[in-house]
Amino acid sequence: MKKVIALMLALITLISLAGCSKGSDDEAKAPYGMKLASGKESEFYLYIPDSWINTTPVYTDKKIPSITVSARVSDSDPSNISLVGFVDGNREYDSIEDYWEHTKSVSKYFDDVKDEESGETKSSFELITKAKAMTMGNLAAKKYEYTGTVAGSEFKFMQVIAKDKDVFYTFTYTSTPDIYSKNESAVETILKNIKFKNVDKK
Numbered sequence: 001m002k003k004v005i006a007l008m009l010a011l012i013t014l015i016s017l018a019g020c021s022k023g024s025d026d027e028a029k030a031p032y033g034m035k036l037a038s039g040k041e042s043e044f045y046l047y048i049p050d051s052w053i054n055t056t057p058v059y060t061d062k063k064i065p066s067i068t069v070s071a072r073v074s075d076s077d078p079s080n081i082s083l084v085g086f087v088d089g090n091r092e093y094d095s096i097e098d099y100w101e102h103t104k105s106v107s108k109y110f111d112d113v114k115d116e117e118s119g120e121t122k123s124s125f126e127l128i129t130k131a132k133a134m135t136m137g138n139l140a141a142k143k144y145e146y147t148g149t150v151a152g153s154e155f156k157f158m159q160v161i162a163k164d165k166d167v168f169y170t171f172t173y174t175s176t177p178d179i180y181s182k183n184e185s186a187v188e189t190i191l192k193n194i195k196f197k198n199v200d201k202k
Contacts, residue, residue: 031193038069038083044137044169045195046083049186055080079175079183081190086168096142096161099168100131103159124149136162136171137196147177156180160191164199 030036034047037054048054048071055070072080086099093099125148132143141162148155158173171194173187 034189034193037071042069043085043167043197044069044083045193045197046190047193048081048190052186073183073186077179077183079173079179081171081173081187083169083171083194086170088166088168091166093168096163096168097131099161099163100142100144100159103161103170134160136160136169136191137194138199139164139169139196141169158187164196169196 030047033050035050035054036045037048037052037056038044038046039056046069052071052073053075055072057068057070068082068084070080070082072078088099093102125146127144127146129143129145134141134143139162141160143158143160145156145158148157154177156175156177158171160171162169171191173183175183
């Protein structure tokens, strides 16, 4: 279990490599049974169940915004979620599909995650569902689910990607295949309650 927890923490860090978020100082009231996980600097409100643990990085330098908002289920269940915004300042990606291809290419970074016992680093990923159209907040989005092996450990992922102007938002749920479905309802509730601060309703 310690190995899986360590790998999941590493995965959160790697997923946030391409992200950067900033926003207004507005406050929002949390839905019943949930608490706010995102900070004032975030461009969105992200709420998690009261029992979940907020793992969003805290920076001592107030000039540096949190690049990702993240949380995990509990100390005994390392399943976790994160939401990160990536500003495509150079307009490299025309669509969610283009950005998804970029996201897949980022998997090469997982090869830096080593199994402490075997030293294995090779990773592999397999898409298990076709892209599904949905909404995240008030943005059109697409949902992808895939499995992966990182440093000899198996994981299952859900990623929901939305686009607003030149910003791509990626929500990621990471778990192990045996307990992935256990937290799906909570994850769907988290997704349902995401709100973007400076996005007009579409």
